[in-house]
Every structure is written in structure tokens, then in C-alpha cells.
Amino acid sequence: MANTDYSVPASAVHAVLREKGVNAVTTVPDFIQFALHDRLKNDPDMTYLECSAENQALTTAMGMYVGGLEPIVMMQNQGLLNCLNSLRSVGIDGSIPLVLFVGAFGREFSNLGQPLTDSRRVMVNRTQPVVEALGLPFYNLETPGDLPKVAEAFDTARATKRAAVVHFGYFPAWN
Amino acid sequence: MSMTNFQACGVIHQFRGDALITNTMSAMFAISAVSPSPLNLASVPLMGGASGLGLGLAIAQPNRQVMVLDGDSSLLMELGTLAQIGDVAPANFIHFVFNNSLQFSGVANLDRPGRNLDFCAVALGAGYASAQKIETPEALAAAMPELLEQNGPHMVELIIRAPEKFTHETPQPEIPELQFTRMGAESAAMMDALGTTR
Numbered sequence: 493m494a495n496t497d498y499s500v501p502a503s504a505v506h507a508v509l510r511e512k513g514v515n516a517v518t519t520v521p522d523f524i525q526f527a528l529h530d531r532l533k534n535d536p537d538m539t540y541l542e543c544s545a546e547n548q549a550l551t552t553a554m555g556m557y558v559g560g561l562e563p564i565v566m567m568q569n570q571g572l573l574n575c576l577n578s579l580r581s582v583g584i585d586g587s588i589p590l591v592l593f594v595g596a597f598g599r600e601f602s603n604l605g606q607p608l609t610d611s612r613r614v615m616v617n618r619t620q621p622v623v624e625a626l627g628l629p630f631y632n633l634e635t636p637g638d639l640p641k642v643a644e645a646f647d648t649a650r651a652t653k654r655a656a657v658v659h660f661g662y663f664p665a666w667n
Numbered sequence: 668m669s670m671t672n673f674q675a676c677g678v679i680h681q682f683r684g685d686a687l688i689t690n691t692m693s694a695m696f697a698i699s700a701v702s703p704s705p706l707n708l709a710s711v712p713l714m715g716g717a718s719g720l721g722l723g724l725a726i727a728q729p730n731r732q733v734m735v736l737d738g739d740s741s742l743l744m745e746l747g748t749l750a751q752i753g754d755v756a757p758a759n760f761i762h763f764v765f766n767n768s769l770q771f772s773g774v775a776n777l778d779r780p781g782r783n784l785d786f787c788a789v790a791l792g793a794g795y796a797s798a799q800k801i802e803t804p805e806a807l808a809a810a811m812p813e814l815l816e817q818n819g820p821h822m823v824e825l826i827i828r829a830p831e832k833f834t835h836e837t838p839q840p841e842i843p844e845l846q847f848t849r850m851g852a853e854s855a856a857m858m859d860a861l862g863t864t865r
Contacts (some may be wrong), residue, residue, distance in 0.1 A: 516726075516727075518723075539726060541726070541751060541754075541755070542751070542754075543719075543747070543748075543751055544747025544748065544750050544751065545745065545747050547715065547716070547719070547744075547745055548718075548719045548745055548747060548748045548751065549719075550719070551710070551713070551715075551716040551717075551718075551719030551720050551723065551745075552719040552720070552722050552723040552726075552748075552751065553723060554716075554719075554720055554723060554854070555689070555708075555719065555720040555721060555722060555723020555724040555725075555726070555727065556723035556724075556726055556727045557723070557727075558708065558720075558723070558724060558727070558854050558857050558858055558861070558863065559687075559723060559724045559726070559727025559728045559861065559863060560727050560728070560861065560862075560863035561723075561726070561727045563723075577713070578713060578716065581710075581712065581713040581716065581850060582713075582716075585712075585847065585848070585850050585851055586850045586851050586854055587851040587854065587855070588854065
């Protein structure tokens with residue numbers, strides 16, 4: 493497979509977000525999800541808020557959710573590691589069903605198609621174990637065939653009143 | 668001059684109306700006692716989270732007043748949140764910082780960093796509409812009508828007198844279970860009150 497075969501079209505992800513009623517994004521923008529950021533920031537029906545740090549993206553999203561909006565939170569894997577306590581508080585103790593979109597910054601292309609835990613790079617190979625250690629579901633998008641996992645993440649988060657992580661293992665495509 | 672957490676929260680209670688109040692740390696205990704309401708949301712145990720919660724509420728509920736009862740050390744933890752508040756510039760937003768220059772006030776009274784930091788100057792630099800330092804409950808009561816009338820975001824630095832710390836004779840109690848469940852319970856109660864439960 494060519495590297496680009498691992499890209500999930502950003503338009504398809506955007507369509508799932510619309511279907512799930514998402515109308516807000518809080519983010520510390522990441523190096524992986526550029527195509528999706530571009531679409532969401534330019535969606536007139538989307539409130540898109542850049543934050544200084546991932547803790548703030550999570551708490552602001554919680555405030556939005558309590559106030560009636562349907563936010564997602566976008567960050568990269570380093571950002572996820574940066575905000576674990578806020579994720580514990582908001583996504584578990586607070587019972588807020590936020591879906592986090594996490595980009596796999598630093599993933600070596602030779603790891604594509606292989607388990608994330610086999611990556612040579614700590615920020616890549618520890619992300620899934622850390623999320624699962626918190627007891628939260630982790631959905632890795634490895635190819636376009638994984639797109640149904642996005643909707644599944646929303647369904648699981650909302651049913652369990654807990655956060656869920658959608659992990660972009662490769663750059664989403666600009667189409 | 669200074670005031671206690673309870674004096675400050677007593678004044679806020681008089682003027683809050685149906686405002687949504689996010690709160691944390693020592694201000695949390697005072698507002699919970701003085702102004703209990705389903706419209707209160709504690710950031711606990713999550714030091715630093717009150718300002719982000721308040722900003723999110725202010726964006727989602729633009730027609731309702733939002734007040735953040737922050738701690739000085741708490742705001743320092745998430746000082747970058749001022750950048751977002753300045754960007755969004757919610758008109759319905761009053762950010763109170765309970766400044767006692769301590770961490771664990773009334774428990775251990777440890778010094779906090781930033782002894783020379785000027786919260787009002789930082790807030791104004793970030794784009795807040797106003798910022799002021801208030802040292803007495805009377806001055807706070809006098810300022811409240813204009814804070815509610817004028818478009819925000821407003822920063823109000825409250826100079827707070829810390830209670831005595833724990834000693835061998837007054838040992839600290841176990842943290843009650845409530846502190847570990849109230850963030851979820853209060854968010855559910857606020858959603859019920861706002862009609863946003865789903």
C-alpha cells in the first residue's frame with residue numbers, strides 16, 4: 493500500500509460529525525489532522541476555538557457541553573499525554589461524553605499497517621495503552637475502512653457518559 | 668485591607684441573580700455555603716479548570732451571565748485560558764480571582780509563585796474589557812452593578828485574607844467522598860436546570 497492509502501478523507505469524517513450533531517470544536521491544533529481542521533474551521537455551523545493548552549480545550553468543551561453545545565476536542569498525542577488529569581476529571585468523574593480526536597504525531601511510516609504499540613517512538617506506542625489504562629475506549633483509524641469507528645466512538649461515549657478517543661494513525665486526506 | 672472568601676461570596680450571592688457560577692478551591696467552599704444553587708459547577712478535583720468551564724458555558728449560553736470564581740494559584744496553572752477569553756470576549760463573563768497569594772490556603776498556607784505577577788495587567792493585555800483590584804466587601808458591592816451592566820469580559824482581582832492553617836491541635840480531616848463526585852453531580856444538575864440534559 494502507498495502511504496496515501498492510509499488516509500481517511502476529511503470530508504467523510506466531517507460528514508459523520510454532522511450526522512452526530514457536532515457543532516463545536518475546541519483544540520490545540522495538531523500536526524496530523526490539518527485537512528480536518530481546515531474543514532471544521534471553515535464550517536459556518538461550527539464554533540471552532542483554538543486553546544493555549546489541552547487542559548483548557550477539555551474544560552472549555554465541558555462547559556460548552558453542559559451549556560448545550562456538542563463539542564469535540566482535537567489535539568495530538570503529546571497533547572493527550574499533557575492533559576490526562578483533566579481527561580480523568582472531565583471524561584470520567586464529570587461524566588461528560590466528549591470524543592477526542594488525537595493525531596499520531598511522530599508515527600514512522602514503516603509502522604503503518606502495524607500495531608501502534610510496535611512503533612519505535614514512545615509518543616506513538618504508549619498512546620493506546622495510556623488511554624486504555626484510564627478505562628476509556630480507543631478507536632484507531634488506520635485506513636478508510638475504519639471510518640465507521642468514528643460514529644461508534646460517539647455512540648459509545650454517549651451511551652456510557654464517558655470520553656472516547658478517536659486516533660488518527662495517519663494524515664486525513666484533503667478530499 | 669482584605670476580605671474573607673465568605674465575605675466576597677456573600678456579595679456575589681447578593682448580585683448573582685440566575686448567573687451560572689463555576690468555582691474552584693477555597694472559593695468553592697464559600698460559594699457552596701453562601702449561595703447553594705443548581706447553577707453552580709465546581710471544578711474539583713481539578714485545580715485550574717474553572718475558567719475553561721466558564722468560558723465554555725459563556726459561549727454556549729450567551730444570554731445568561733457567567734461568573735468564574737477562580738483561585739490565584741488555579742489561574743496560574745491555566746493562565747493561557749486568558750488568551751481564549753480575550754479572543755472570544757464574551758460580554759456575559761465576570762472572572763473573579765480570589766487572590767490570597769497562597770497555595771492550600773487555610774490548610775498549609777504555602778507560598779505560590781508569581782509574587783510580582785499583576786493579574787489585572789495580564790487580563791487587560793489579553794483583551795479583557797476591564798480589570799480591577801478590589802480589597803473590601805463594600806467596594807465589591809459597589810462595583811457589582813456596573814460589572815453586570817457593562818459588556819465584559821471583566822477581571823476582578825479580590826484581595827483575600829487566608830484563614831489560619833491546620834496545626835497539630837486542628838488536624839486536617841479526610842477529604843469527603845463528595846469532592847470526588849460533585850463535578851459529575853453538579854454538571855448533571857446544571858444541565859437539568861438549563862434544559863440541556865441528553
